[in-house]
Amino acid sequence: MDKAMFEAGLKNRREVLGAEYVDKSIQSADDFNMPLQELVTEYCWGAVWGREELPRKQRSMLNLAMLVALNRPHELRLHIRGAINNGVTKEEMREVFLQTAIYCGVPAAIDAFRNAREVFKELGI
Structure with a gap:
């Protein structure tokens, strides 16, 4: 190591x-x-994540889309919180999840929206 x-x-x-x-x-x-x-x-x-070529906000948005595509709800919830910490707005997150509806399938996007709403509620946003 x-x-x-x-x-x-x-x-x-x-x-x-x-x-x-x-x-x-x-x-x-x-x-x-x-x-x-x-x-x-x-x-x-x-x-x-330590590389400087992409800002954390963009890395978070990429992660959200990939985690939706891979159907990893536990990691998605964790990275929704991380994306918020990295400055991703609810509106930007919505757009990422809408994009996943087209390329990953509507059921995957529905799950992403549901998970995001639960995290938003937990965080009071």
Whole structure:
């Protein structure tokens, strides 16, 4: 593991997803899944999210669309929160999900809208 890349990834991950969520994920990891936590933090959040060629807001919008396409509601809810932290507006999120209706299917978009509304309610927005 590249310690510097891990630390950079940990910083990015906390800023986007929230320190409470990230710290809980790492603290609750055991011998079985700690290597996955290290991989995700170092490579996803350090090596890729740490690149400057795309701003976080755009990365979040891409993630939302991909998570809808992959039918990953748990990760979608997490990244809806992250997208809000990265400045994605409800209107922009709506447009991303409308776009997914065309390319990923209407049922996938319906689920995305439902998940987003639930997160908005939880956050009071």
